Each structure stands twice: as C-alpha cells, then as structure tokens.
Amino acid sequence: MIPFLDLKRINARYAPGLEAAAKRVIESGWYIRGEAVERFEREFAAYCGSKYAVGVASGLDALTLIFRAYKALGVLKEGDEVIVPANTYIASILAVSANGLRPVLVEPDPQTYNLDPNRVEEKISPKTRAILAVHLYGQCADMGALHEVAKRYGLKLIEDAAQAHGAKHFGVKAGTLGDAAGFSFYPGKNLGALGDGGAVTTDDTELAETVRILGNYGSAKKYENRYKGYNSRLDEIQAAFLSVKLAALDEVVARRNAIATYYLEKINNDKLVLPVVGEGNEHVWHLFVVRTKEREALQRFLSDRGIGTMIHYPIPPHKQEAYREWADISLPLTEQIHREVLSIPLYEVLEAEEIETIVTALNGF
Numbered sequence: 001m002i003p004f005l006d007l008k009r010i011n012a013r014y015a016p017g018l019e020a021a022a023k024r025v026i027e028s029g030w031y032i033r034g035e036a037v038e039r040f041e042r043e044f045a046a047y048c049g050s051k052y053a054v055g056v057a058s059g060l061d062a063l064t065l066i067f068r069a070y071k072a073l074g075v076l077k078e079g080d081e082v083i084v085p086a087n088t089y090i091a092s093i094l095a096v097s098a099n100g101l102r103p104v105l106v107e108p109d110p111q112t113y114n115l116d117p118n119r120v121e122e123k124i125s126p127k128t129r130a131i132l133a134v135h136l137y138g139q140c141a142d143m144g145a146l147h148e149v150a151k152r153y154g155l156k157l158i159e160d161a162a163q164a165h166g167a168k169h170f171g172v173k174a175g176t177l178g179d180a181a182g183f184s185f186y187p188g189k190n191l192g193a194l195g196d197g198g199a200v201t202t203d204d205t206e207l208a209e210t211v212r213i214l215g216n217y218g219s220a221k222k223y224e225n226r227y228k229g230y231n232s233r234l235d236e237i238q239a240a241f242l243s244v245k246l247a248a249l250d251e252v253v254a255r256r257n258a259i260a261t262y263y264l265e266k267i268n269n270d271k272l273v274l275p276v277v278g279e280g281n282e283h284v285w286h287l288f289v290v291r292t293k294e295r296e297a298l299q300r301f302l303s304d305r306g307i308g309t310m311i312h313y314p315i316p317p318h319k320q321e322a323y324r325e326w327a328d329i330s331l332p333l334t335e336q337i338h339r340e341v342l343s344i345p346l347y348e349v350l351e352a353e354e355i356e357t358i359v360t361a362l363n364g365f
C-alpha cells in the first residue's frame with residue numbers, strides 16, 4: 001500500500017531532533033512567545049529573504065491577520081473588493097470575507113491553474129483595493145504580471161504561500177513577491193509542524209508590527225490594548241519543531257523536484273494531462289496533480305493497485321454552501337478543473353520502487 005501521504009514516515013527522519021527540541025521547550029518552562037518562536041521567525045525570514053516573519057496560529061490566521069492589519073492601518077476598509085482566484089482552497093477566500101471585504105473571483109490560467117493576470121484586469125472596479133495571489137500546488141502565480149497590474153491600479157498584492165515554502169519566481173522566493181504573504185505549517189504542508197501553525201512574511205515594518213499586535217489581543221504592551229485583537233500565536237513547541245525541519249527544507253524540495261521530474265518524464269498516457277510549470281517558476285511540488293475526464297475510474301484503478309490519491313479540491317468555493325450567495329455564478333474553467341483533478345503521491349520519503357509502481361500504474365490506465 002502506498003498511502004497518499006505518510007506523515008509518520010516523513011517525521012520519523014527528524015525524530016532525534018524533534019525529541020531534543022521538545023525536551024528543551026518542556027524544560028524551559030516557557031511555552032508562548034519566547035526564544036524558540038523568535039529564533040524560528042528569524043530563520044524563516046532569512047530563508048524567504050523577507051525583513052520580517054511573524055508566527056501565528058495557522059495559515060488561515062496569517063492571511064486573515066494581513067487583511068485585518070491593513071484595515072487597522074487604514075489601507076483597507078469594509079466593503080472594499082479583493083481579487084481572489086476562483087480556483088483555490090477555500091481558506092484563501094475565508095480570510096477576505098472574514099474581514100468584511102468582498103472577494104471577487106477570477107478564473108485561472110488553464111495551464112498552471114493559478115490566477116490569470118489577463119482576467120484580473122477585467123474584474124477591477126473603483127472599489128478594488130487588493131489582489132490575493134495563491135501559489136497553488138507549490139508553484140508561484142504569474143507575479144510579474146500581477147505586480148504590474150497592482151502597481152498600475154494602486155492595489156496591495158498579497159500572497160497565499162501556504163503551499164509554496166521555498167518556491168521561486170524568476171529567482172525570487174515566495175513570501176517576498178508581494179507586499180505580504182501568509183504561510184501555513186499545517187502538518188501536511190512541505191514545511192509542516194506537528195500541529196497547527198502559520199507565519200506572515202513582509203518587508204513592511206508597520207504591517208509586521210500590526211499583525212503581531214493583532215495576534216496578541218491587540219496589545220503591544222501588556223494590559224494595554226490598541227485594537228480589538230485576537231489570540232493567534234505560534235507555540236514555542238511548534239516553532240522549535242519547525243526550526244529542526246526548516247534546516248532540511250532545501251533538501252526536501254530538491255527530492256520532491258527529482259520525483260516530479262521523473263513523473264513528468266515517465267508518465268505517458270493520452271488520458272492524462274500532466275502539470276505544467278509556468279515560466280520562471282521553480283516549483284516545490286506540494287502536490288502533483290494530474291487531470292483526466294475519467295477521474296473516478298482512475299482513482300478506483302489506482303486504489304485497486306494499492307495507491308492512495310486525493311482530490312484538491314472536489315468542490316470550488318463558489319459552489320460551497322458557505323458561499324450560497326455565489327450559487328448562480330458560472331466559472332466554467334474552475335468547475336472543469338474541480339471535476340478532473342487527481343493528486344497522486346509525491347513526498348520526499350517515497351522509495352524508488354514505490355515511484356516505479358505509481359508510474360507503471362498510471363501508464364497502464
């Protein structure tokens with residue numbers, strides 16, 4: 001059996017480091033906002049090439065707090081419109097609507113499944129104030145073109161980098177391609193904690209400080225509250241785990257890239273559409289997603305051969321009950337992608353024999 005994802009096997013490689021990190025935190029007697037978080041924030045900012053990284057409780061919180069901070073700073077206000085990809089995980093959009101901002105859905109580029117800059121411009125109105133680009137599956141959106149549009153219309157450009165730790169676009173890393181970025185350290189992400197976690201990266205001093213304050217009850221100084229804030233912080237123990245795993249992230253990305261390259265070379269089946277890497281992109285292969293008109297049959301065929309798969313994602317945000325106000329919107333490309341995609345196993349600890357089994361099965365479908 002080849003599971004779609006095997007976190008036990010992935011984390012087993014780090015066991016001695018993780019155990020030592022846990023012991024250090026346990027014995028420190030300090031579990032929130034301490035040295036381990038400070039250290040990880042410094043390391044993660046250096047890794048991304050950003051001035052700041054602020055640890056928060058999850059990827060959704062990272063994005064939500066970016067928008068909330070822009071509101072607190074008077075850059076955004078309730079009712080403003082934010083361009084978002086229609087083809088994304090729902091958390092991207094929740095972060096916008098949670099702040100009383102209006103998500104405006106835009107269809108993807110049919111090759112990369114990421115936000116299509118040509119279609120963004122058609123959706124810009126006098127109320128548009130920001131673009132949220134998602135680096136879906138681990139490759140960056142077309143940030144050069146999006147940056148150009150954002151600049152022309154005076155919009156903030158925000159990255160949802162939850163799937164893209166270490167991804168590059170023309171040599172520049174995710175997390176530094178816009179005004180601010182949200183990362184997730186959910187266990188299944190390429191850089192995953194052993195629980196929830198997230199971070200905001202930015203070069204903007206005021207924004208970084210405001211995100212940090214908002215995530216700490218709105219308080220910059222103990223018992224003095226500037227904003228009606230939240231509690232959203234990265235735990236010391238998760239930060240300590242993440243420092244251990246961050247040290248190996250480049251190697252993880254290289255291994256995932258080698259497997260993806262092998263898949264792209266060896267998978268050969270007219271029934272399948274393979275992923276396409278956009279111009280200038282260094283993909284980190286959070287997910288390897290194929291497309292087929294016969295998805296249910298393919299999923300069953302692989303399952304019969306002991307290969308686990310997942311669908312990212314089965315229902316687009318505009319068809320979710322949570323957004324029933326969008327039930328009548330038609331987004332044919334997004335809908336087609338959601339009907340046809342299937343994610344096959346790709347993770348750094350897959351063995352050569354397992355990789356071969358997966359290729360053989362896909363070619364035999």
Ligand SMILES: *Cc1c(COP(=O)(O)O)cnc(C)c1O
Binds near residue numbers: 058160162186196
């Ligand atoms: C995982 C994910 C999120 C949310 O991150 P959490 O840490 O699970 O809250 C947001 N956007 C995308 C694209 C994601 O994949």
